[in-house]
Amino acid sequence: MKRRSLQSRTNGMPVVIHRALENSHLRQAVRWLGTGAKRCPRSEVMALRLGDALAFSRRRREACLVWRQCVADFGPSAAAYFQRAHWAFLKRRFMEAEKYLRLCLKLDDGYFEVTARFWRAIALFHLGKFGAARTALNGVPDGHSDLWLLGRRNWSKSSLLDEINGAENHEA
DSSP states (O other), rough: OOOHHHHHHHHTTOHHHHHHHHHSSSGHHHHHHHHHHHTTTTOOHHHHHHHHHHTTTHHHHHHHHHHHHHHHHHHOOOOHHHOOOOHHHHOOHHHHHHHHHHHHHHOOSSSSSHHHHHHHHHHHHTTHHHHHHOOOOOEEEEEOEEEEEEEEEEHHHHHHHHHHHHHHHHHH
């Protein structure tokens, strides 16, 4: 989550919560985030970050429970669906990732749009849906890239299009 957006969502929260949310070592932040979620039960961002921390600590079952409770408490949101898609990507569950990215895009106000479209195209590519992957790239700027996704140092729109073309030619 971008720092400015994070700050706007956490105004007025205790300093310990700010520290936990900004901690790049999420595994170490589980305790802080758990405390923060109890102290600020009306904070969706706190609940989502707790879910991330649990997922990255390999406590996926607990993370899913937190995620489900978050959706129950705050309703479906683009951020919640994007988070769930990210977890699916980490497990290489491309069908699940594509589903949650599609739901994210339906609710998104533009914050996740480019990354969600790009990741959805990658998921569709891995599912062998090459035409849909190409279509999903509409609206992704030509120079867009993501670092270290799915074990690759760099994915870019052009490299993904090259792989889609290669896979389609190989299929033909």
